[in-house]
Structures are given as structure tokens and as C-alpha cells.
Amino acid sequence: MFTLNNVRTLAVVFSLSCAQLSIAQPIDISALTSTPDEQAQIEATIKKMAEQNFTFHNVGRDALKVEVEAWDIDVRPDFQGLKPGKGSVADGEDVWASKCASCHGDFGESNKFFAPLLGGTTEDDVKTGRVSNLRAEANVPSTMMMKLSTVSTLWDFIYRAMPWNAPKSLTPDETYAVVAYLLSEASIVDADFELTDSNIAEVQKRMPNRDGMVVYPGLWHTLGKPDTQNTACMKDCAAQAKVVSELPEHARNMNGNYAAQMRIVGAAIGVNSDKPKLTGKPQENAAAVRAFARQTIQGSDKKGGANSAGDAGSNDAKASGDSMDAATEEKVKAILTTNACTSCHAANSKLVGPSFKEINEKYSENDAAKLGEKIRKGGSGVWGAVPMPPQPGLADADISLVTKWILSADHD
């Protein structure tokens, strides 16, 4: 499917079908460069600094070439900064299965933890360079591949920030391979494709949303022209205001109890949102509202708040046996959170991986070393198809603490 000839013929197709969508092209960089006023300002600043005669003797030092190479990993759309290398779709599938699928799904389709990576792009988009599902009337949730305009961005981000819990651990070749796998799953390249630093520019010409970006200079330059023009009307401005949206009653307490999130004194006091909306006159509610607000301070500091959202695993982890003191348990909680264990494992309910309770029940305390190895090296098959990614960044002491906790604590 992917050949140079195809790319050339597709360019013609693009120019034809482009008429159906509003015209967009690769963005015009000159819209973002300094305006004459800004350029004058820069020159004035340089002149002023020269007059101040700041020369910072003996502060900082020249960077070594090897240091710059170690940190300068960014890749621009023109591929400046791209590391040489190559990777096939097949190799990428292997890396994907062991290091990416646990969060993003086998085919990059999962929305469990992050926005889906793939889906919503079509063969036609590859031809036109515009993703038609992005149009408002299509009403399709956006995926990464629908929005992505340059393949450089995908390479750059995976190399710098993935996998989630071990960023910068992929080699350039592994990065090429993962990018190739994603491109293949999105039908941008064939399944037998090998992506290299020398053919990546040709791939760019097939990116589904390569021409889907625009810039609005007025929102980039400080003194540019805004895109809305309200006026400061002072009287007879609008018809009687009509309320068109309110929080539905069932969502009243979704963000926790309001009273427990506000000061207990003040001009206006937080209401008890565990109860329905207030009725009657303010004076009739005053005593109850104040009394409830005051009692939010007694007991737990976080009572009624929304702070437990998103870390159910680590919160549930507090029900431990006698074998660990509170400080050690805090430490385990911290290890679980910072290493993203709780993204996949909860205390007593199955998420992506088994719950800590299930693991606890399957293994005895004699299995600590075996379990530790599984955490370090990852594995699959024991609990289902989704593999557990390896955790090379975890210290031995931390692994042994976590295994001890899993095997000894009460996870109810």
C-alpha cells in the first residue's frame, strides 16, 4: 500500500477532495514569528542589556557535546533531532504487547486510562490530509491519531515520555518499531512496513490529519487581534436572562459535600449537599447550615471532600494486618502511587490486573521472592491476556516491601 508512487498520485486526489472541507494547509510559520513591533522590542532589549553590561564571569560553564546529545532529544516536524534507526511493524507489536498494551489496549483503542490512541481515521483521510470525523457534525470522540498532524510528534513523545512508568527507557529502534505498529494499526502503512529515519518523511505525507491544523495569530502574539468582540454595555443589554443549564439533581454531590470544602465562617456558608437543595427562606436555613458547616471540622480532615478520587487503590490499602506499622504502610502507598501500580491494581476489585486481595489469596508468604521477580520482570498469562509491564526502575528494597505488604496485609 505504501509506495512513493502512491504518495505522488494521492497528492492529486488531495487537491480535489480538499474542496469539500474548509481549506487548511500545513500551518504558516510566519504567522508565529515576531511581528515588526516585536522585533523592534527585541532589538531594544538587546541594546539595553548591552548598556547594562552584564557579563556573568565564572557563572555556568560550556556544555560538553556529549551532554547536549544526552538531553537534546526533541524532534521537530522537519525531523531535526531525529535519531537514526529503524523498526518494523512486527517488532513494534512485540514492544507494544509487553510495554504499552496494559494501558492503551492491544490495538491502542482503550480509553480506560487515557484518551484512545487509534480509531476514527479513514483511508480517505490518508488521501486528503484532513480527518473528516473532526468536523463538529460528525460528533465522533477524538482519538490521538485523529488529531496528530506530524509523525515527528509521535516519535518525540514516545521516546521522551513512554512507557508511562519507565519514561526514556525505549531505544531509538524500539521507538521506530512502536511508531510503525501504530501507523500500521491506523492503516497508514502496511503490516510489513519498516519505519526508518530515511523514509519517515514519506510517511508524513500520509498522516491523516497532516493538513488539519490552523493558527490564529491574535491568540499567539500578546497584542494580536482577539476572535471575540464583546462590548461593555451597561443597561438594557440583554433580554431577561434565561437559565439554560443547571447541575442535574443526581450530580449534586458528585464533587463531594460542599460544606466540607468551604470555610466554616464567612459571608456565605457551604451547604450540605448530601441533602436536597435548600427550600424556604434564608433565615429559616441559617442555623442548620451553620451547624452542619461547623461539624465538618470534627473527625477526618478530608471528610466529605473529593480528595479520594482517583486513588482508590492506595486509599483502600490502609486496611492492613498487624505486620506493618503505619509509617511503612505509608511508604508502600507512596511506592504504589508513584510507580503507577494503582493504575492497574486496586485493593479488592479487579481493574486491568488482579486485585491485591486476589494476589494475596493465590500466594503464600513463602512466595515473596517469586512475586518480587514477577514485579521486576513483568509477566503474562497468570491472570489473563493483558501482560504486566516490567518495573526496572523499582529498587529491590521497595519490591520486597510491596510484596511483603501484598502477602501480609488485609486487603478488604
Add this chain to the structure above:
Amino acid sequence: MRDKRSSSQKRARLRSAPENFISDEFVSEVRQHGWDDARRSFIRKSLMAAGAALAGGGVARAATQNEPDQMITQPRPWSTSLGNPVAFHPYGQPSKYEVNLQRRQSPGLTAVSQASVAFSPLQGMFGIITANGLHFERHHQGWVDIDPTEHRFMINGMVKNPKVYTMDDLMRLPSVSRMHFIECGANTAMEWGNVAVPTVQYTHGMLSCCEFTGVPLKYLLQDCGADFKNAQFILAEGNDGSSETRTISMARAMDDVIVAWGMNGEMLRPENGYPLRLVVPGVQGVSWVKWLRRIEVGDKPWNAKDETLGYVDHMPDGTLRQYTSIQECKSVITSPSGGQALLSTGFYNITGLAWSGRGKIKKVDVSVDGGRTWKAATLNTPILDKCLTRFNFPWTWDGSPAILQSRAVDETGYVQPTKSQLVAVRGTRSIYHNNAIQSWKVAESGEVFNVHVE
């Protein structure tokens, strides 16, 4: 609402012998050891046991016309015992009665707490400065606490001499301290469609304002011999796992951008980029790269992940508008605001915050009738460039339903838009950069609700 236990008999006993709460032994113990938490708790228990009457379910009641206020007529423990010693808390903490004011996540917003947001409790904040512990958080791959002796800052790219600086190096340089707001480009994003969240903490709490201290980036660019003739952009990059990257214009880099280590007089908090972050006044928070490790000077934008997949405006024709940077002029009433209740009719000071990424706030108008009529609010000083400005507006509530709105105008003359005006230009699929006028409905009951109006 009078507690049934508060019989007049108990109240009488309480009044007649309040000093009996505190035994002689206790007083001498406090004299000897000071008033620590154990002794506080003892005294509180004594008070509560005897004093259900005093408090109506444990809550202090103000006096009615016929009944003197016992908070005045009765001795209180804090004025009749020895207080705590100095350095009791070597690093000071807010009163335990302030514990409700915390940064909080909005449930359901994100699935992973390392790539999430904790919102600032704007409903309880005064003036324009955000306390360091209440500054909003938004991380892309979790926060880190970097050993400052191991942190390095590099400048490379289109410069004569690529250089490396330690924290010691940077902190020797001429520094500035300036107050600026920082607002996430996704602040108020949940409100693009319908009302989604109840309180100002969640509608507008990805907003903070601090005095930042650091060295102007222009000095460092000059120190490295940046190619000002040909370079047009810089890339800022973090030292954390995400190593977040953002393109910033050279015009800004040479204007007011700061390489900052200080935040309200102390070092940055780890959640806010300790030991080094970029401060890009007026620009959305994602560009204020935290844990800053590198600036690259270049001649083209980078189209980084958060410049093409996120922080873009999804336009109705399906194009994605990228490189929107400025946080445009915006305001919000913080009191009274959603989730609160007015507990009587009469005078209220409507107060809130206004800000603009294009400069200073010129004017804020307030409407109490849903935008039909407007009157100018008073602006508190100082009114600073790209900084929060506090406004106040006197209001006497007569008990009838009201819809409160604020509308800010900045020094360029730009007027904060209505949501309908934003939607007319950017459609309904957008997420970021929502600076629409906020409406709070005050019901006859006194309860205040987040509403959208037309």
C-alpha cells in the same frame, strides 16, 4: 434549631459555674507544660460534655436579642489559659478550622491521578496571592522532588556557547520578583457544554497567582550568545518523566519570561516545579514548564505533543487551532458563589478576581440581573500586568432570585465574552481557553447555583 438536650436547666448550671470546666489541677498543669493538644482536647471534651446547651449541637450560636452571647459573657479557654510555645510547629500550618480549604480533584475528570488536576479553593481565598500549599496542580506524568544539588539547566540550539548552569550559578545572577497569575489552558473546560461542576473551585480553580523570583531568561539567552537575528522560538523542557516540551516565541522570551526558583518568598513547591520552573506571564500554565532542565533556541516551532493533541481549539469545521497561548481577559465572582448559601437578606460584598494575559485589568462590571444591567465594581490595588486583580461590589440582597455575573475589560479594551459569543466563533467541541462570563444564581432560599444563561 435548638438541640433537645439544651434544657434551660443545663444552661443555667453552665452559666452559674463556667469556671468548673477547668479544674485547679488542670490549670496548674497548663501553667507547667503549656497548652498542648492533649490538654486542648481535654478542655474541649469538658466543654462539650457540659455544654451541649451552650452550643446547640456543638455549634456556637450568636446571641439573640433577648439572650446575651455566651461567647462574650462566659470565660473561654483561649483567654483563660496559657497558649502554646513558639516553634510548636517549626513550619507553620493553617488553623485546624481551615482544613476544609484544600486543593481537590474533580471526580471522573481523569482516570489516572498522575496525569490529573487538583483545583485551588478560590471560594475561600482573599486578595490576589495564592498560598503556596493551595496552588493548583496539574501534572502530565506525576510530580517529582528533585535534589537541587543534582539539578542542571542547559541552554543549547542556536546559541554561540551552549551552557550548563547549576542552581548555585543561577541564584548568583540578578533576579526579579514579580506577581503573575498562572491559569491552565483547560481552566473552565468542563463548562464548555452544560453545567458540569458545582463550585468555583472546580469551575475556575486551575488558577493561582504568586510572586515569582528568578533570573530573566533574556539575560541567560544573552549569556549564551543566542542568535537573535535568526532564532524565532525557544523550546522549554522539563526534568521529570514527561519532560514536557513547549514552544515559546522569542518575543516573549526577550520580554518578561523568568527562569524562577522562588514562589511567595520561599522556594517553589515540588508540585510546582522545585527547584526551577519557567514563568511565562499571560500564557497558559502548560508553557510554564516545571522542573525546567533545558531551553533550546530555534527557528521553527516544535509541534510538541501538547501543541497538537492537547491545548488546541477544536473548531467547528474540524480544524484544530494550535499555538493559542494567551489566557484572555476573564473574571469570576468568588463570593457568593456556587455551593454556598446566603443566610439572611441585606448587605453583601460581592467579590471576585479578574485577569488578562494581555496586560492590566482596566475595569470590571457586575450584574445582579443576569446581564441586563451592569455597574462598575471597585478594583483593589495593586493592579498589575498579567496578574490577578481583586474587585468588590456592594450589594443589598432583597431576598428575590438574582443572577450574579462579572465582566472584565483589559487595558487593550478587550471585553470578556459571553459563552454564546465564544461558541459562535469556536463551536461546541472546544475544550480549552474558555474565558466566558460566569453566572451564579441566588435562589430565594439563599442557596447559590452554577448556571448558564442566555
